[in-house]
Amino acid sequence: MQKRTLLKDIASKLGVSTAVVSYVVNGKEKEKRVGKELAEKIRKTAREMNYVPNQIAQSLRKGSTKTIGVIVADIANPFFGNMSRVIENEANKAGYAVIFGSSDENSVKSALLIKTLINRQVDGFIIAPSDNSYEQILELHNRKIPLVLIDRFFQDIDTNYITLNCHAATFEATNYLIEKKFKKIGLIAYQTSMVHIKQRIRGYMDAMKDHGMEDNIRIEEVRHGFVRKDVEEAVVKLVTGDDPCDALLFVTNSLSIAGLYAIHKLGIKVPDQLGVLGFDWNEAFDFFYSPVTHIDQPISEIGKEAVRVLVEEINGSEKKVHMQLKHCFTIKDSCR
Amino acid sequence: MQKRTLLKDIASKLGVSTAVVSYVVNGKEKEKRVGKELAEKIRKTAREMNYVPNQIAQSLRKGSTKTIGVIVADIANPFFGNMSRVIENEANKAGYAVIFGSSDENSVKSALLIKTLINRQVDGFIIAPSDNSYEQILELHNRKIPLVLIDRFFQDIDTNYITLNCHAATFEATNYLIEKKFKKIGLIAYQTSMVHIKQRIRGYMDAMKDHGMEDNIRIEEVRHGFVRKDVEEAVVKLVTGDDPCDALLFVTNSLSIAGLYAIHKLGIKVPDQLGVLGFDWNEAFDFFYSPVTHIDQPISEIGKEAVRVLVEEINGSEKKVHMQLKHCFTIKDSCR
DNA sequence: CTGAAAGCGCTTACAG
DNA sequence: CTGAAAGCGCTTACAG
Known part of the structure; x- marks a missing residue:
């Protein structure tokens, strides 16, 4: 193991104290008024000996x-x-x-x-x-x-x-869906107490209410760790049955992906049978047969x-x- | 700022040396034969004072x-x-x-x-x-x-x-394509001196040669930093013209994705007009209208x-x- | 302009 | 069984 160069190796080689060497290698030669030639000599030797400071020692x-x-x-x-x-x-x-x-x-x-x-x-x-x-x-x-x-x-x-601004994001997304004449818009979210998800749910609800569609609010919350399974069940619940949703809004990246898998599996045609709106960009969105409209975060x-x-x-x-x-x-x- | 507990805080509180405290918190009380009650007292105090060792000092x-x-x-x-x-x-x-x-x-x-x-x-x-x-x-x-x-x-x-084992991977992939009756198989790789890419190219070439198809070998190498653009050009070059490839093999994840974008843009139908084989898994592979057969790394x-x-x-x-x-x-x- | 020395928070060989 | 002390590699206030 090639030994590492220390401050004191440079100092002893040059017959000076470690203090001056430290000043120079840290660019403090000015304020400490180290002699010009000495500073140059120290810099040269440091370079030659391939000195790199031990950051652990500096940190301590x-x-x-x-x-x-x-x-x-x-x-x-x-x-x-x-x-x-x-x-x-x-x-x-x-x-x-x-x-x-x-x-x-x-x-x-x-x-x-x-x-x-x-x-x-x-x-x-x-x-x-x-x-x-x-x-x-x-x-x-x-x-x-x-x-x-x-x-x-x-x-x-x-x-x-x-x-x-999560509320603004799902608020706009929901408005967009409503504008596109979707009526029964379902939301798939995580079951959590975290504010960002709550805000996303709230943004959706507020947009629905603004259009007098509060009766059409349909929310499913899934568990972390069971995303694939829970989302599939949620999608089935929302889009099948005798009063199915005509659009789904997902509130995160992973929920969107799990949703696409579920929709694919059910053989539902997007957007003809079901509108889909995702959250965050994902490479897969672009390759879905109907590229996915989504909210992008900065x-x-x-x-x-x-x-x-x-x-x-x-x-x-x-x-x-x-x-x-x-x-x-x-x-x-x-x-x- | 709530002050951090140090080893010496515990030591002085208990009126012992930092050495014993160190032994105990590092579980060396046995080999250093620290008294049982003292060890217990130290552990208790350390817990109460919420002691966590400073790892920077330990590291040094x-x-x-x-x-x-x-x-x-x-x-x-x-x-x-x-x-x-x-x-x-x-x-x-x-x-x-x-x-x-x-x-x-x-x-x-x-x-x-x-x-x-x-x-x-x-x-x-x-x-x-x-x-x-x-x-x-x-x-x-x-x-x-x-x-x-x-x-x-x-x-x-x-x-x-x-x-x-990169050679084995593209060797098998190429054999699979040949078995599926693809004749003109093109390869898209990076322009590099790295062995892993060379091996992937070599695996493809060896498989082609094994089947007497050396004359059909078509390789395009693209530049890092220009992946999207270069791959598009490479795809165009390989699949259009009067002697087009009927299948493409990509040798990395990012090349595969760029290739799918290019194929999509050209409106070429996979697999009818063109067979595609990718490298590494990517969520997007599953959502391409024709889910992508690929090599998976462990x-x-x-x-x-x-x-x-x-x-x-x-x-x-x-x-x-x-x-x-x-x-x-x-x-x-x-x-x- | 330059150096001797303390100290950051630990661990551990050594002495008792 | 326990403690005093050196030392890891730096930086910096202080003295000259």
Whole structure:
């Protein structure tokens, strides 16, 4: 094993103290008024000896690891995969490394991840909080650990958050379906107490009510961990029988995909027999025989803002940022 | 900010040395023969004061960070997203955290990521090496930094690697197409010097030759960073004109998707006018109007083995592991 | 302009 | 059985 160069190796080679070397390699030669030739000599030797600072030692000394912890539901889900990619890029640009963890919407896993990351002294967190993680987030908040929530938030914890304006998204989507003359619009959502889902449901309900269609409101809530099965049952329930829905609105990426599988299996023709409106983009939407009209989240903007706000809090900002960004609406063929 | 509990806080509260406290919280009370009641008292106090060890300090002292660096081409690509998820789970089980980075198949980014992760003292690497990263991998190898390559490898660097047996995969796929009476089978690959792609091309060529079809070999190589455009041009070139291909074989996930877009756009009917065979699973394959027959990689096994082998090397194993796993073959409708 | 020394929070060989 | 002390590799206030 080729030995790593240390600060003191450079210092002893040059017969100076580690302090000067540290000043120079950290670009503080000006304020510490290190001699010009000495500085040059140190830089040259450092380069020759291939010196790279040990960041663990720096971290311990400075109390900052330049690392952020990111917890999402599942990094293999395209929505979170793309989001993670944006966060990674932005964080790296700002000099931070990122440790990712997937909670699977499970509060036990989430608690474990948070604990692990705290042990590792991350400078802050970006979290898409799972159901039942209220106490965990509250504790981070109380301990004043820099934190930005994404995708979801808690109404009575005053953390930073960057989310979609979910109500506006499903409100517009529902209005669009109504405008396209769909009458019996069913909604498929998760069974959860999380606000973002509640808002999505509320947006749908408000649009229905605005058009005097409250009697046609049909909502099915499915369980995490049983998505494929529950969605299939929900679709069957909503579109078969003697008073079937003529359109379905799904409120997340994974629900949309599971819904498409179910619709495909039932042999129902989209959009002739059934209008379909999805949430978040998924490559598969484009390849469905009737490309899927959907709500698009500004993933890139959410990720960038999350990193920006987090870095500001790490640097001492006390102002809490609450952003609810606007969706985009991509019209394809599935509900014309 | 609620102050963090330190080892010495517990020690001074109990009037003992930090040494004993350290022994107890690390479960070494047996071998250090700490008194039973004292051990119990320390454990209780640690719990009450909510003690969690500062892992940065531990790392500095022990010279091990219990962190691994993972570099893939793009974590937002489903293949690498799923792979990363497996690696994350396995690493966490083994007590390691994971720092991810995406190289975008760019050797400059890759070099930067490796440097950053080395500064951060990761205990080892799992890397899907990008084109032109030969020197970087060689240096890691020479410095004896624990390392497992996945998905790709270099023939003349004796690192651990866990990959697919790529030759076997395209060999079988091509044989399948031939068996289904396709005659002019075109291949779309990346323009690269990486062995895994070369092997995939070779598997196709060998199968063609075995059937005396060497004159029908048609290969197009596209550039990273221009996938959508180049693949479209390649498809046009291969399937139009006066001697068109009757089937196309794609050698990666992203090429397959780009190919499906192009085929869709051209209005070509699959499988009647053109057989299609893809690489790696993608949700979109299932939703293409003619679900895509494809080669499936054992992602879960690759990820698990990679972590297992890496942890063994970190723990001192000198034996290099070279595994080329067998693919699965999923038959759908796109080339019957 | 430069250096000696303390200290970040741990672990562990050593002495008692 | 227990404690005092060194040391991991840095940074930085302080003294000269």
